[in-house]
Amino acid sequence: MLNTSQIKALQADVKAVAIAAGNAIMDIYQRDFAIYTKTDESPLTEADLAAHHVIVDGLTALSDLPILSEESANIAWSERQTWQSYWLVDPLDGTKEFIKKNGEFTVNIALIQQGTPVFGVVYAPVLDTLYSGIVGVGAVKTKAGQATPMQPASRENATTYHVVGSRSHQSPEITQFIEALDKPAELVSMGSSLKLCLVAEGSAHFYPRLGPTSEWDTGAAHAVALAAGASVTELSLTKITASAQAPEQQTPLRYNQHESVLNPFFLVSC
Secondary structure: OOOHHHHHHHHHHHHHHHHHHHHHHHHHHOOOOOEEEOOOOOEEEHHHHHHHHHHHHHHHHHOOOOEEEOOEOOOOHHHHOOOOEEEEEEEEEOHHHHHHOOOOOEEEEEEEEOOEEEEEEEEEOOOOEEEEEEOOOEEEEEEOOEEEEOOOOOOOOOOOEEEEOOOOOOOHHHHHHHHHOOOOEEEEOOOOOHHHHHHHHOOOOEEEEOOOOEHHHHHHHHHHHHHHOOEEEEOOHHHHHHHHHOHHHOOEOOOOOOOOOEOOOEEEEO
């Protein structure tokens, strides 16, 4: 287990690892690249693998903590369940966004301790934006070299809620969530783990996730959201109304609690 002082001491180096991984991705992004299909039929590119190797090498040089990465996820549950602290990595979240070349993809590095994200770095290389946060210390957004402390928006002062979701494909569950809110809502569209960061930085009030995600998709941005002062809780289809009206009363989203690395549905809220 790392204490806050030890995490602070690692912060700059972990940011540097994320940026180095982003640079490796950009080298490939700016040219033609190969696309492979993983066993779950999702796309994998050269960039995912290049970033994975940069991050694993960088984190291994910084600590002896185990690493769970999307690109090396075949670690037995019998081993994982003994971990108290570990790095949770998605070398390139938003591979589909990468292939579309819309810039909305990220490098994600999280430190998980006893099932909770306590430190995270999210780097969007095309956007030249880096989010980082240590729970109990605070979160910062750095864009074009300018660092700004992060703080979620106020629901109390809002006249209209901003809800992260799809403008073109509203599921019945998202519609139900919006209808349960106590104020009108507008949808905000964004790719990858940047969705969680929108709530953390105050650009959106809610991000209800009612589709499949894996733990590495969310760990880093989850840590940033918690560090900024947002909450990330489980979202049950039978409790959508309760979650919309009182998200702080729901169960916090946790990690490495089961053999499966799939997340339950969840809600990020200010």
